[in-house]
Amino acid sequence: MKIIDTHAHYDDAWFDDNRYELLDSILAQNVLAIINMSVDIPTCDFSIELSKRYDNVFAAVGIHPENIVGTPDSYIDTLRKYGEQPKVVAIGEIGLDYHYENYDAQKQKEIFEQQIMLANELSLPVVIHSRDATEDTLNILRRTTPEKGVVHCFSGSPETALELLGLGLYISFTGVLTFKNAKKAVRSCEAIPIDRIMLETDCPYMAPSPFRGSRCDSSMTIKTAEKLAEIKGLSVDETVSICNENAIRFFNLGVNN
Numbered sequence: 001m002k003i004i005d006t007h008a009h010y011d012d013a014w015f016d017d018n019r020y021e022l023l024d025s026i027l028a029q030n031v032l033a034i035i036n037m038s039v040d041i042p043t044c045d046f047s048i049e050l051s052k053r054y055d056n057v058f059a060a061v062g063i064h065p066e067n068i069v070g071t072p073d074s075y076i077d078t079l080r081k082y083g084e085q086p087k088v089v090a091i092g093e094i095g096l097d098y099h100y101e102n103y104d105a106q107k108q109k110e111i112f113e114q115q116i117m118l119a120n121e122l123s124l125p126v127v128i129h130s131r132d133a134t135e136d137t138l139n140i141l142r143r144t145t146p147e148k149g150v151v152h153c154f155s156g157s158p159e160t161a162l163e164l165l166g167l168g169l170y171i172s173f174t175g176v177l178t179f180k181n182a183k184k185a186v187r188s189c190e191a192i193p194i195d196r197i198m199l200e201t202d203c204p205y206m207a208p209s210p211f212r213g214s215r216c217d218s219s220m221t222i223k224t225a226e227k228l229a230e231i232k233g234l235s236v237d238e239t240v241s242i243c244n245e246n247a248i249r250f251f252n253l254g255v256n257n
């Protein structure tokens with residue numbers, strides 16, 4: 001069964017040597033569809049171009065918290081224009097990241113909130129990135145109430161997961177779920193009903209076990225599905241089928257089989 005990767009970064013330089021050959025090959029084999037994320041205005045352009053090149057590649061457009069420096073004031077109008085393109089299915093990835101020193105929390109929060117408001121205006125889902133910023137992320141989500149949202153690459157506690165579910169959000173897991181030290185992510189996964197879970201790679205990063213550290217691509221989504229199947233006591237086919245349906249429903253994907 002072919003699988004959907006709900007979160008990828010095919011603009012990354014790690015793909016420069018064989019980007020299109022790789023995509024041709026995995027989309028012909030075991031990958032049903034891909035949503036390519038954006039982190040700034042140039043990657044929005046890339047994601048939209050990629051979605052035009054492949055039937056089952058879709059685009060998310062947005063400004064990542066680590067890319068806010070130099071964002072022009074007019075960015076929200078640019079995103080609004082992009083959001084009206086037929087294969088743009090989400091605003092993402094957006095959020096808060098307090099991991100590296102000298103981050104501007106105030107500016108990050110402002111840009112995060114503005115993009116959630118835009119998503120609500122356009123009735124698009126948001127794809128949320130949150131690192132070392134759980135409380136501020138939750139506060140903004142409580143206040144802005146995105147119509148539809150998914151917290152990606154989740155590795156937080158079951159308590160945080162339940163709080164997000166209470167806000168109506170979905171949660172997606174990368175290859176991190178397969179890592180030996182991912183006990184907290186596994187416990188959270190146990191607490192989340194499968195109809196609120198989506199699968200992703202965040203490729204080229206976060207390659208699942210046994211590929212950890214190497215370049216990841218969407219065909220490796222199956223490794224995370226296998227781990228999820230084990231956690232939920234389901235077959236891999238059932239797990240893939242449910243997660244594919246969740247992604248199609250959540251992002252309103254017009255997937256061609």
Ligand SMILES: [Zn+2]
Pocket residue numbers: 007009037093202
């Ligand atoms: Zn990402």
